[in-house]
Amino acid sequence: MTGTSTPAAQGKRVNSPKRPKHVPQRTCIACHQVKPKRELLRIVRTPLGRVEIDPTGKKSGRGAYLCAHRSCWNTALKKKRLEQELETTISEEDRAALEEYATTLPASEPPRVGPAVPERAP
Numbered sequence: 001m002t003g004t005s006t007p008a009a010q011g012k013r014v015n016s017p018k019r020p021k022h023v024p025q026r027t028c029i030a031c032h033q034v035k036p037k038r039e040l041l042r043i044v045r046t047p048l049g050r051v052e053i054d055p056t057g058k059k060s061g062r063g064a065y066l067c068a069h070r071s072c073w074n075t076a077l078k079k080k081r082l083e084q085e086l087e088t089t090i091s092e093e094d095r096a097a098l099e100e101y102a103t104t105l106p107a108s109e110p111p112r113v114g115p116a117v118p119e120r121a122p
Contacts, residue, residue, distance in 0.1 A: 050094060082098075
């Protein structure tokens with residue numbers, strides 16, 4: 001035999017560890033928490049100037065992300081953070097649709113469960 005027949009010698013990878021899948025991160029414009037893109041809801045300003053919810057996350061236009069909690073939506077609408085992020089004025093019709101959708105969301109974020117910290121003995 002003139003050549004080696006091992007997989008590594010033939011240019012193939014052997015037992016290479018798999019890299020973890022990349023998970024896109026986005027920031028909620030109201031509470032500023034960074035979360036995976038799929039956990040947030042996208043609101044988009046369409047090329048026609050309408051502001052609407054983008055359930056697929058693929059509509060054309062400038063987008064902003066909000067948590068799926070009523071408190072974040074209320075903050076974004078009352079403090080005009082959506083208008084700042086989308087660089088537009090939201091029409092009364094679009095605002096009413098967004099506020100109506102916000103009423104269907106949970107009232108607040110569930111409490112975070114962090115690592116248990118043992119108490120120190122005095």
